Amino acid sequence: MITLAHISDLHIDGGARSRERVEQVMAYLNGIAGSLDALVVTGDLTEHGAVGELEEARALLSGRLSVVSCPGNHDVGEGRAAFRRVVLGEKAAGEAPVNAVHRTGGGAVVLCDSTVPGEAGGLLSEETLEWLEETLTGLRGTPVVLGFHHPPVPLHVPYVDGIAMQGPDRLAVLLSRHPQVAGLLCGHAHTPAATAFAQRPLLVAPGTVGMSPLPWEDARSAYETHPPAVAFHVLDDAGRMTTHYRTAPRQAR
Ligand SMILES: [Fe+2]
Numbered sequence: 124m125i126t127l128a129h130i131s132d133l134h135i136d137g138g139a140r141s142r143e144r145v146e147q148v149m150a151y152l153n154g155i156a157g158s159l160d161a162l163v164v165t166g167d168l169t170e171h172g173a174v175g176e177l178e179e180a181r182a183l184l185s186g187r188l189s190v191v192s193c194p195g196n197h198d199v200g201e202g203r204a205a206f207r208r209v210v211l212g213e214k215a216a217g218e219a220p221v222n223a224v225h226r227t228g229g230g231a232v233v234l235c236d237s238t239v240p241g242e243a244g245g246l247l248s249e250e251t252l253e254w255l256e257e258t259l260t261g262l263r264g265t266p267v268v269l270g271f272h273h274p275p276v277p278l279h280v281p282y283v284d285g286i287a288m289q290g291p292d293r294l295a296v297l298l299s300r301h302p303q304v305a306g307l308l309c310g311h312a313h314t315p316a317a318t319a320f321a322q323r324p325l326l327v328a329p330g331t332v333g334m335s336p337l338p339w340e341d342a343r344s345a346y347e348t349h350p351p352a353v354a355f356h357v358l359d360d361a362g363r364m365t366t367h368y369r370t371a372p373r374q375a376r
């Protein structure tokens with residue numbers, strides 16, 4: 124069994140709001156770290172991808188949890204090297220997509236880079252799709268949770284749907300060859316949402332920095348009033364993924 128915490132879209136910008144909301148989430152998660160296999164962060168750790176923002180995000184996330192992350196569009200406006208160097212601790216940091224496998228709890232979390240540096244929308248590049256095919260072939264029989272930043276389906280949040288993952292059909296075809304992928308995780312939409320893609324559950328993390336307004340909500344109050352939240356994904360021995368969404372309790376001051 125694998126138990127994952129999942130957050131996304133911290134948008135650390137050097138200001139108090141983004142920092143305090145991550146602190147609230149991390150106080151909650153570090154308090155229950157012993158029950159979690161890993162914390163998955165599906166991108167937009169920062170607002171601009173600046174080195175100072177990336178350093179702040181890394182410091183806020185470091186604690187008792189094993190943290191695995193992929194970049195979001197906001198993290199790579201200037202390219203991927205800073206993310207690789209600061210967040211992943213790579214010495215020779217290049218511009219290749221940030222794709223990685225993290226073994227945990229008898230399974231694996233596979234994270235793919237759906238960013239296109241300089242663009243808000245996303246795409247799994249040829250290089251990434253080839254890597255994913257090879258990686259999942261090597262993980263045949265191992266339960267896998269696959270994560271990336273951009274949702275590959277419309278979520279009925281108009282702004283987000285305009286900057287989603289392009290060309291998702293190739294991912295769907297690839298996944299049809301790999302039934303051990305039990306569930307898909309993403310961020311970018313800033314809303315806790317559950318849908319499906321390629322006959323798998325597709326779970327969207329809430330945005331730590333604030334929630335996207337749904338078409339039937341008041342835009343201002345949605346961003347201002349919803350507390351930061353997290354997702355918990357349990358992948359059980361039957362290969363079924365169950366997701367719980369939780370708001371992070373307010374910290375005692
Ligand atoms: Fe975001």
Ligand SMILES: [Fe+2]
Binds near residue numbers: 195196310311
């Ligand atoms: Fe994003």
